[in-house]
Amino acid sequence: MKVLLVDDEVELVSALAERLSLRGIEADWACTCDDALTQVESKTFDIAVLDVKMPKISGLELKRRLRAKCPHMKFIFVTGHGSENDFREALNEAGTAYYLVKPLHIQTLIDKMNQALKE
């Protein structure tokens, strides 16, 4: 399983990527949308974990762009705001049924990723 973590908080994504790696999951991270889009050019990811709220481009917009490049990619949204409307918007988009509220529980994240990949 190859995972791309995208969040504007570098400390968060770097630590999370390391933790996933320790659990045998290949995780790369990006702090900006541009970085994320560049990374998918050179590497194939099975799943992307996106922060809903990011500067410049929102998680949902990023998802649309990533999907355009990698149609088979699965998505999990993470939010610190917890606004139901964000989720609702995300849920209305086809292919995304998963969202998590910060702070994350590592095992829950892994479970969700597995679940998403099984679909």
Place this chain on the structure above:
Amino acid sequence: MHRSIMSIFGKLKPCFWDHGDTGEERFKHLFNFRRIWKLTVVLTTAVALSPVISMAVFDYNVTHDAMESEIVLRTSRLVSNARRTVSFFLTERKAALDFIVHHHPPKDLNDPAVLAQLLGALQKAFTGFSDLGVIDASGRQHTYVGPFELAGKDYSDQGWFEEVLARGVYISDVFLGYRQLPHLVIAVKHELEDGSFYVLRATVDTKRFNDLLSGLEVDGGGDAFIVNQQGTIQTPTRWHGKVLEKMSLPVPDYSPETKVLQCQGVGGEPLVVGYAYIAETPFILMIVKHQDLLMKPWYKTRKELFAFLAFSITAVLVVILGVATYLVNKIHDADEKRVATLHQMEYSERMASIGRLAAGVAHEINNPLAIINEKAGLIHDIFDLKQEYAGDRKLIGLVESVQSSVERCGAVTRRLLSFARHMDVDVQPVEFKELIEEVLGFIGKEAEYRGIQVNVEVWDEIPTIESDRGKLQQIFLNLVNNAFAAMADGGHLDIKVYRRSAKSVSVKVRDDGCGIPEVDLKRIFEPFFSTKKTKGGTGLGLSITYGLVRELGGSMKVESKVGKGTSFTVTLPLEAKQKKRLDT
């Protein structure tokens, strides 16, 4: 007595009476309902009643005065007429005697036969003459014709003789003569050319007099009679004493004209007295009437006037009091509603801003919290993986403690966010019985363990309502949880679902727990207000519940007594309204 009046007043008292001022200090005078009411009542009463009362007083005085002057006029007319009659009676007889002395030479009059003839003629022409006598200058009765043997009687030492000498004519008081019949004497003096004189004296029976007076039609239980100037009664009277006795009334002052005055009788009764001094006689003609009897028709009018006035005043007062109370009550109600709405708006506004604040704080904290979480997680992972740390329980314990603290912070921020969240309502049909059972399912074990008895009463006719199932669950779970927290082991929880109106359903959750002090009751729906802080309460439970109920278009009420328990009543519309979101 005073207390019973107060209790009646307590029952009738309109609701604005004890109303405190609802306005701000500068508008205070606008909200003093009792003052408004009093002012309205006093002003309208004054305006409405003053014309009525002044008209009544005016009318009273006018009719009273008219009645009195009518009585005076009538009495005065009657006295005048009667005086003329009496005066005429005496003058006529005096004139007859004058005629005799002027047209008969003294020698004729000294002849008893001629005198008897004259007496006969007088008796025929004028009634009342009973005898006739001629008295010479020495005062001796020279000739006498009549029923007594009075010839030769000497009158020289008698008062009347002196008077007739002085004035030429004399009319006596009434007196009882030899016959014990009241009569009076008329005497005229005739001077002769040689300077000597004689007096013709006649006795007149007063019966004719009495008939004259008793024939008068006197109204008002009245009495017409004659007294002399000493107040001795001369003719019979009905009320004021016997003939030749002193009259019970004072002798009226001399007046050349007829006079009417008001005075009091012996028993204090008001009397109308009309009198006239009859010229050249010692007599005063008096007509005495009872004022009460005369005023009888007036008293009737007066009674009607008073009744009309009392009725008018009562009617006006009833209408004024009723209308003023009704209107001020209306103003009061409107004002109460206005203030309540203002409070509610203020409260909603405060809740909304606190919500926004809470959401902001939660969001700001959540990101660094997530970083702490991941870093601590990473440390934990590294400790788990690296042999040199794996055995150090202390280090792992420290990290786990950081993680559990993060977890706790996360729980708080999630609750804050859930308080702030105003999502769209997900409407679906909800069966209350099922809903309550679901909620109780969460706490069934705890109830069993703590010996708490839960009674659920759902009215049969409760319809399925259109509402958000998840939110309803959260509402009632919160209320039930609160109730459980308030109750000691073995308490009672009653849940009652009933209908208050056709368009709503109410749910009452009542416990017999510790209750909420009155001071706290006003604040329990405010976020962060908690009395369970030492036990880990965040103070958000009820404010979230309140927010949810409002979101579903319902209302929430709380009643509580310390030591007795608390009951929350949630009233929900049958169809959920789409509430406008407060948050963005």
